[in-house]
Amino acid sequence: MxxxxxxxxxxxxxxxxxxxxxxxxxxxxxxxxxxxxxxxxxxxxxxxxxxxxxxxxxxxxxxxxxxxxxxxxxxxxxxxxxxxxxxxxxxxxxxxxxxxxxxxxxxDFNVSHTQAVALIAIADALPPVTRVGVDIERADRAVNSDGLARKFLTERERAALAPLDGDSRRRRFLRLWTCKEAMSKATGDALSAPFRDIEVSMGEEPKLVAGPPPYTPDAWQLWVACVPTHLIATVGIWRRN
Ligand SMILES: CC(C)(COP(=O)(O)OP(=O)(O)OC[C@H]1O[C@@H](n2cnc3c(N)ncnc32)[C@H](O)[C@@H]1OP(=O)(O)O)[C@@H](O)C(=O)NCCC(=O)NCCS
Known part of the structure; x- marks a missing residue:
């Protein structure tokens, strides 16, 4: 890799x-x-x-x-x-x-698709309380990252995006989006998840750092899926308490 x-x-x-x-x-x-x-x-x-x-x-x-x-x-x-x-x-x-x-x-399993590809995750040997969520997007997807950031990102996430140039900002937004959507799909909340209160930090791997229950850091693992570079995909693993 x-x-x-x-x-x-x-x-x-x-x-x-x-x-x-x-x-x-x-x-x-x-x-x-x-x-x-x-x-x-x-x-x-x-x-x-x-x-x-x-x-x-x-x-x-x-x-x-x-x-x-x-x-x-x-x-x-x-x-x-x-x-x-x-x-x-x-x-x-x-x-x-x-x-x-x-x-x-x-x-447990979850599916995401974008155009002509689908990402399918199946967790079959994890503790039974485990739920998984996935999200995949095209890396060249045109998004109004500033507008969507105001709607879906926390203040700290928006501050981290601010110094980036247009395309890096768009890609970083997409990564954050896939993290949050993967989590929202593990819980089933989907678009009703409190995206603006779920805070993800982007280090070597993305990490949930804060959020209201059930989006609490101790219960979650985020993982950047190993997909070809024209795609961006993230896996969320939720260990329910
Ligand atoms: C579930 C949802 C969040 C996913 O939608 P999506 O991003 O369009 O699509 P994805 O391909 O990632 O996921 C769809 C799959 O999720 C699964 N799914 C459906 N409802 C779900 C839920 N409540 N929780 C978890 N997974 C769900 C299904 O397998 C579905 O595939 P299917 O149509 O073959 O049954 C949907 O509510 C939605 O409308 N999303 C819109 C996303 C958006 O507007 N993004 C813009 C910012 S970049």
């Missing part, structure tokens, strides 16, 4: 790549979502009826196919962990729609 969390580019031909994970018992995959129509149709067969209905509601074929491949890949990875066929994995919507196993099996 040339820098924490950044890996040399690998073959883009593999549809699913296992990435280096933050801790034993935790697996992280980067998945290509633009597969050929035949593979996509075959994968669609593992989806449940409500998932197929959801796929049918996407506005474009490209979005529909990506979603099908992402969900089918998730089913396949979970099925392999649980020792069942992908279609037999039973999922439910947890807190604020957070996808979870219908029956707890000592395993």
């Amino acid at each position: 040339s820098h924490a969390g950044v890996c040399p580019a690998r073959s883009a031909r593999e549809p699913v790549q296992l990435l280096k994970g933050p801790v034993p018992g935790f697996a992280l995959w980067l998945c290509r979502l633009d597969l050929d129509p035949q593979s996509t149709a075959a994968m669609a067969r593992s989806l449940s009826a409500p998932e197929r209905d959801r796929a049918a509601r996407f506005g474009t074929d490209a979005l529909r196919r990506r979603w099908i491949v992402g969900r089918a890949t998730l089913r396949s990875l979970l099925g392999a962990k649980l020792g069942v066929e992908p279609h037999a994995v039973e999922l439910k919507a947890g807190r604020r729609g957070r996808p979870e196993l219908a029956t707890p099996r000592g395993l």
